[in-house]
Amino acid sequence: MINRLKRSDDKVVAGVCAGLAEYYGWDKSKVRLIYALLSIFSAGFPGLLVYIILWFVMPNF
Template identity: 65%
Template sequence: MATKGLKRSKSNAVLGGVCAGIAEYLGWDAGRVRLLYVLLSILSVAFPGALVYLILWVAMPAE
């Protein structure tokens, strides 16, 4: 039985494929995840959101 892992998406990537990979893992729409991520980043004064995105980009394996 294959397990579903968290990976960056190549097929639906805009910038690195992090949000698309999270969306595929959760079974959500990638646009919704991107919108939630942008809103969360703005509400946290953008810097922590950008830093988390960069860390995820490096840490998540590619598809």
């Protein structure tokens, strides 16, 4: 079985962080926390822009 990168059904906003965590086998809450911290400490905008791009690029199936 091939593990594909996709958005997760276990979503807070769009399932992007949970999808990345499932793909790499990481803890979802840690990925969300790290992503939020990186977004805050990088002045927020780059993190938000990357999230929106991934939201549209990552399939939902």
